[in-house]
Amino acid sequence: MSGAIFVKRYDDPERCAAAAAHHAWLAGLGSGVRLPALVARSTRHLIFERLMGHAPGVEDLPRAAAALGRLHAAAHRDALRTACLDQPHIASTGLVISDFASPRQAALHHAAAAAGVHESVINAVLDRVGEPVTFYKDPNIRNYLANGNEVAVVDFDDLTLAPFGYDLAGLLVTASMTYGRLADLSIARCLRAYRVAVAPQICSLADLKRYAELHHLLTLRYLGRNGYRHAWPTVRPWPDPFLTELS
Known part of the structure; x- marks a missing residue:
């Protein structure tokens, strides 16, 4: 980091190019959510505008949820209305956005086996064919910057x-x-803020709970690193929905 810029370094030029393409696609959605400008790039570096702020605290989470909802709503409205979750989507920019299940299926089944979660439960949550489509972009809270009432991504x-x-x-x-x-x-405030941005009928609490378990399985290996101090089963704010579905 130097002056008013932030330099993101990549060992793999393909990853660098993909990140630049993702940024361009998200910036083109017209969501009104703040993203850092990409000011320069090379084959292994992306140089972004440096934004002020800090990782959201608990009090900032509803604003982060609202920003996420605005991005998701804009993506569906302007780019993904005809997309299907079980098929890759080719954006107007030429960017190929992978389907939902394929990139995470193997890792989920491996983690589920270690955690004693039945494969059928994972498959049921992954199989969301026919539902409205938006995108995933690593929602780790460290990938948001809170600065007063504004939350940047x-x-x-x-x-x-x-x-x-x-x-x-x-x-x-x-x-x-x-x-x-x-x-x-x-x-409740986070869910309400997200729904206001997308649509009141989208994202039930039941779906939110099931999606949380997928994220738990995929984040297990990071416990004790990267600021993850609490195991999800010890801080889960509701009963384990996977256990309920298996009973």
């Missing part, structure tokens, strides 16, 4: 199709693993 390494609510669940899981159990009121 940073880090553009990963992008796939996803159902509405999937990234919101990831935001809440990573916040819980970082700060501890979230109060019911905090979760």
